[in-house]
Amino acid sequence: MRNRENWAPTKFEQHGGRWRGSRDPNQVMVSSRLMADRIAAAYVRALENHARGDLLDLGCGHVPLYGSYRHLVKSVICADWPQTMHYSPHLDVEVDLNGHLPFDTASFDTVLLTDVLEHLPYPDKFWVELCRVLKPGGTAIVGVPFMYWLHEQPHDHHRYTEHRLRLFCQDHGFDVLECSPYGGPTDVAADVLGKLLYHSGVLKWVARPVMWFGELIGRRRIDMTSPLPLGYLLVARRTVKSHLVEPIQNQPSPAREL
Secondary structure (H helix, E strand, O other): OHHHHHOOOOOEEEEEEEEEEEEOOOOHHHHHHHHHHHHHHHHHHHHHHHHOEEEEOOOOOOOOOOHHOOOOOEEEEEOOOOOOOOOOOOOOOOOOOOOOOOOOOOOEEEEEEEOOOHOOOOHHHHHHHHHHHHEEEEEEEEEEOOOOOOOOOOOOOOOHHHHHHHHHHHOOOOEEEEEEOOOOHHHHHHHHHHHHHHHHHOHHHHHHHHHHHHHHHHOOOOOOOOOOOOOEEEEEEEEEOOOOOOOOOOOOOOEEEE
């Protein structure tokens, strides 16, 4: 990871011994704090339980979770799209995530993909590459939104259920260690109402107490059973017997090391 000595919290911050969404409105809008809190809790829990060895942070953006996993792993490579909307001084490699990943087969113990899968129009191609670059027994930590508005348009293509995430794993040589929803109906309601109020341009001052109310009702917990979640957290292990496929062909994706 480039310039790791200059890393500073962005989207997520540590407060009172736990990670949460940033309270800096330049990092996270007031109307998105509840979502960011739920995401932070789910991702950090998964990283603490599963991150190890050589880690690849794909679609890394500003590497907002680095502070939560840097003490758990041996090395970190940060990769993101060329001309990403979230360009970072920590970026190691620019790569098209829709094509061949410019890494050797069986290079990483852990691959982190947070809020990226929904932006890939041809996800099965990506899962082939994900399986290839992970070591046998390596772990993928993948998070996706579910009940969430369109974002980073026009590059927002999918919303995945738990069942589709499990099917990806079944089709591409992964064992599911965990596939859990985060957030529940009250979180979804507070998130939607807060965004509507905030972006109305009239009732922005109401959005903040709506977020606070959502926090109070949700009791800062991850809802593990909700059929109406904010999103899903998947942890999957590449099976030792997975067939090592060849890299995706006929899709040139020149990577540029930075």
